[in-house]
Amino acid sequence: xxxxxxSYFQSQNKTPSTAKLAKERLQVIVAxxxxxxxxxxxxxxxxxxxLNVIRKYVPVDRDSVMIQLDRDGDYEILELNVxxxxxxNSSSRFPPD
Amino acid sequence: MxxxxxxxxxxxxxxxxxxxxxxxxxxxxxxxxDLIMGVERRVVYDFVNVIHGDASLKQALIKDKxxxxxxxxxxxxxxxxxxxxxxxxxxxxxxxxxxxDYVICDSPAGIERGALMAAYFADEAIVVTNPEVSSVRDSDxxxxxxxxxxxxxxxxxxxxxxxxxxxxxxxxxxxxxxMLSVDDxxxxxxIDMLGVIPExxxxxxxxNAGLPVILDDDSDAGQAYQDAVxxxxxxxxxxxxxxxxxxxxxxxxxxx
Numbered sequence: 404x405x406x407x408x409x410s411y412f413q414s415q416n417k418t419p420s421t422a423k424l425a426k427e428r429l430q431v432i433v434a435x436x437x438x439x440x441x442x443x444x445x446x447x448x449x450x451x452x453x454l455n456v457i458r459k460y461v462p463v464d465r466d467s468v469m470i471q472l473d474r475d476g477d478y479e480i481l482e483l484n485v486x487x488x489x490x491x492n493s494s495s496r497f498p499p500d
Numbered sequence: 501m502x503x504x505x506x507x508x509x510x511x512x513x514x515x516x517x518x519x520x521x522x523x524x525x526x527x528x529x530x531x532x533x534d535l536i537m538g539v540e541r542r543v544v545y546d547f548v549n550v551i552h553g554d555a556s557l558k559q560a561l562i563k564d565k566x567x568x569x570x571x572x573x574x575x576x577x578x579x580x581x582x583x584x585x586x587x588x589x590x591x592x593x594x595x596x597x598x599x600x601d602y603v604i605c606d607s608p609a610g611i612e613r614g615a616l617m618a619a620y621f622a623d624e625a626i627v628v629t630n631p632e633v634s635s636v637r638d639s640d641x642x643x644x645x646x647x648x649x650x651x652x653x654x655x656x657x658x659x660x661x662x663x664x665x666x667x668x669x670x671x672x673x674x675x676x677x678x679m680l681s682v683d684d685x686x687x688x689x690x691i692d693m694l695g696v697i698p699e700x701x702x703x704x705x706x707x708n709a710g711l712p713v714i715l716d717d718d719s720d721a722g723q724a725y726q727d728a729v730x731x732x733x734x735x736x737x738x739x740x741x742x743x744x745x746x747x748x749x750x751x752x753x754x755x756x
Contacts, residue, residue, distance in 0.1 A: 420676075422677045422679055
């Protein structure tokens with residue numbers, strides 16, 4: 404009885420929810436896969452090469468570069484979105500040679 | 501993920517409602533609908549036999565003994581993945597469409613030929629998903645295929661109506677934050693909901709017995725399938741089995 408009382412109150416404590424984690428991970432991966440789904444086959448490779456070029460100058464991780472091809476009537480719009488890291492003035496160039 | 505269980509129950513429900521219904525197993529090489537429907541010992545000819553002209557549709561269709569107007573077309577156990585030819589499947593399905601009110605195509609998992617064929621000729625889709633990350637991600641890929649690689653899409657018709665059926669749902673785990681909620685899944689997939697099937701022992705019991713679970717009137721899962729079929733046919737039914745039945749404080753304290 405005491406134990407179940409205890410566990411009842413313990414269960415009221417906020418614990419990190421794995422469902423929340425699952426939702427966040429799914430939203431990211433689903434958005435990425437949708438953006439690539441209808442794109443041309445070269446898009447993932449181009450994204451990889453652009454990432455490597457950007458990395459010559461700025462330390463960015465994989466998730467910071469988003470590339471997307473949208474269609475608007477007769478136009479195709481290639482959108483490249485790079486999230487740069489917080490400014491760090493100590494190093495001017497990355498990686499150092 | 502419950503696709504075959506769902507196909508069996510859905511087809512049974514439609515037939516119970518008085519619609520002539522055929523349910524077709526598209527899982528070539530891994531036939532299982534026959535087992536779930538309890539007709540595994542009555543299979544003589546299969547889908548591929550009909551496509552090749554070795555048997556007529558009439559010879560291959562198995563008549564259900566429990567529900568009037570319900571017929572099963574079993575998958576072939578051949579190892580040849582290309583056995584489902586595009587023209588062949590199209591021909592058999594249009595023959596079925598002439599004969600039946602509803603043709604349920606039980607798609608296999610994955611995005612190989614069987615699944616693509618089941619999707620290609622469909623007029624409407626029911627996406628069966630578990631509240632589990634891999635299942636939700638797969639469903640999104642399937643939704644992508646339904647939007648682009650179907651007869652409807654190629655003809656430039658309006659997009660295929662698709663609705664979500666969330667199976668193996670455990671509201672108690674959702675409340676604890678251990679399981680994606682139905683709203684989470686709907687939001688991620690951006691699709692309408694057909695229904696929720698609760699995680700239930702009755703599903704296993706029914707498949708053990710070769711009985712579509714919808715025929716188990718006393719079970720929560722059976723009732724949830726009955727609701728889903730009714731909604732599919734245009735009835736408005738409140739969603740059930742989405743929350744935990746309320747317990748008294750004493751019951752909770754005693755760990756009931």
